[in-house]
Amino acid sequence: MSAARKRECACHSGKAYTACCKPYHDGVALPPTPEALMRSRYAAFALGLGPYLVQTLAEGHADTGMAPGALALELSRVKDRRRFLGLTVHSSAEDGDVGEVHFSARVFEKGADISFSERSTFVREEGAWRYLSGEMGPYAPAEG
Numbered sequence: 200m201s202a203a204r205k206r207e208c209a210c211h212s213g214k215a216y217t218a219c220c221k222p223y224h225d226g227v228a229l230p231p232t233p234e235a236l237m238r239s240r241y242a243a244f245a246l247g248l249g250p251y252l253v254q255t256l257a258e259g260h261a262d263t264g265m266a267p268g269a270l271a272l273e274l275s276r277v278k279d280r281r282r283f284l285g286l287t288v289h290s291s292a293e294d295g296d297v298g299e300v301h302f303s304a305r306v307f308e309k310g311a312d313i314s315f316s317e318r319s320t321f322v323r324e325e326g327a328w329r330y331l332s333g334e335m336g337p338y339a340p341a342e343g
């Protein structure tokens with residue numbers, strides 16, 4: 200199939216990158232749901248798109264203590280030591296301008312398995328979904 204020749208999206212949706220997260224990364228479209236934003240952030244980590252990861256943080260996101268430029272550079276470099284091997288979304292819900300997504304991410308750092316699950320909270324600011332906070336737990340891809 201010709202689709203196999205297309206570059207698959209780094210969020211592991213199985214779709215071509217151009218038909219998945221690329222329009223969000225390029226800034227030509229906004230992720231319509233908290234889940235779409237979460238997927239695009241996972242893909243951005245895998246691709247080293249630090250500025251996108253900074254842009255999609257909510258205003259109320261815990262202060263990292265870093266200037267946005269330095270934070271973007273730091274986030275861009277995460278891909279140099281980590282491999283993003285899988286993403287499973289267990290549930291996603293939105294209520295007005297608040298959304299929650301529960302997912303499991305398969306991630307390796309220098310050969311070590313650092314996979315995790317997370318319940319992320321998203322908020323919509325000026326029409327755009329952004330990442331507010333997350334609660335991490337043990338990796339449980341089979342969990343419903």
Ligand SMILES: [Zn+2]
Pocket residue numbers: 208209210211212219220221238239242
């Ligand atoms: Zn994607």
